[in-house]
């Protein structure tokens with residue numbers, strides 16, 4: 001299943017990109033329950049590992065979009081895309097803050113290397129900003145945005161238990177992030193197209209993003225489990241199964257990820273917004289009660 005299929009290769013007319021201001025109590029939630037996902041260290045630390053790459057990743061995405069936009073010149077972009085880029089930057093800046101809080105929750109639990117890993121990513125980001133052309137960095141960002149948008153697909157159609165098994169604050173932050181990633185999923189792709197980026201570079205961006213994500217997430221996942229003395233044989237097998245098993249994340253997402261390789265692909269071929277809300281309406285009701293948000297269409 002690939003969500004509600006659309007024929008258009010452009011944003012839906014009813015698209016609203018909101019940068020929602022919400023507070024989450026991640027530090028306290030993790031303090032109350034170290035294994036906040038199903039009381040299971042393997043799944044909990046997978047999500048901890050994944051998200052710990054986000055603060056610097058999101059800054060990289062913002063840098064590349066901003067630099068590519070400035071290189072093309074605002075005057076050469078449609079007013080819709082210009083305002084979507086502004087809202088993309090604002091959403092990712094808020095996400096960066098939440099993911100930073102999540103990292104602080106991990107540091108508070110004694111996982112000291114998380115900060116060091118973030119410093120390493122920061123050095124790479126700053127090096128890339130100086131040495132890699134904006135269009136190339138944008139091709140990596142556009143592919144990475146396809147990965148982050150795929151989380152909604154995973155939660156709705158493949159693994160709703162990833163949401164249902166999490167404790168309250170983590171349910172909320174995972175869903176909030178999944179929804180906003182869907183809302184802005186085409187922004188960098190459309191900017192890449194506007195910058196006349198080609199297919200080959202787009203595919204190189206996908207390959208680089210995939211390898212990079214796997215490398216950084218698995219390094220952190222192993223570290224977090226080792227720190228807890230949980231890097232046992234049975235947990236190694238469980239971790240392998242979580243990613244590569246029949247219901248594993250990589251296997252479940254592969255068809256969705258491969259859609260990106262179509263020469264005429266566009267992120268809005270599928271629209272997950274309504275299904276995401278209706279699948280987890282009870283949690284969105286909690287989120288909606290917390291929100292104050294500026295919006296653009």
Ligand SMILES: [Fe+2]
Pocket residue numbers: 058091092095148177181
């Ligand atoms: Fe994000």
Ligand SMILES: [Fe+2]
Pocket residue numbers: 061092145148181184
């Ligand atoms: Fe994003």
